[in-house]
Amino acid sequence: MNRIDQPFAFDSDVEWEPAGEGIHRKILTYNAEVMMVRVDFQAGAIGTPHSHPHIQCSLVEAGVFDITIAGRTERLKRGDSFLIPPNAVHGAVAIEAGMLLDVFTPMREDFVGLKP
Template identity: 50%
Template sequence: MSNIGVWEPAEPGVKRKIMEPGKTVMMMEVHFEEGAEGYQHSHPHEQMSYCLKGRIAFTIDGVTTEISAGDSIYIPSGAVHGVKALEPSALLDCFTPVREDLVRR
């Protein structure tokens, strides 16, 4: 069953919606309740995250950077990263290549 365009739970207090992917790039929107966390992980994909609203603390390879609405951040391939929402927040995440581990077609 496809999860494209459907809101689904990710971690506690976090939900995501995966957009229709292209051949080599994809996007997903992620909403966070205040205090919710996206757990530390890594993947071989490059990632750009754009903050749609709120404030998010990103930790990338042990370095924490705070972004807020209108800011973006780059996560290199293989970097260990996670986030914490400092207030109710939303991100638009872009990945290349497509995260086949997230996309159910």
């Protein structure tokens, strides 16, 4: 369901969708300028290194992750956050099962089928 510009997103109304082996995501609130996404990782799941033109900032809501940004890796736990500049190669490894809250600007059109 396309919820662009909707002021509220209720967790019970948003379905989890696959985002890789052992990884699922929920697209929360968004408009053309910004998008919030919750990402659930099983222990050992790998967010494959990739890049995109969006700025991304993320909060570790739960678990422990090794986060790599532009060749630098740090171990992050609940309450830690990170910032990914546009086009920086980055990835994540879930050391423990966990959850990230990602914010992108502009929105990820590819996440809602507006762009391939």
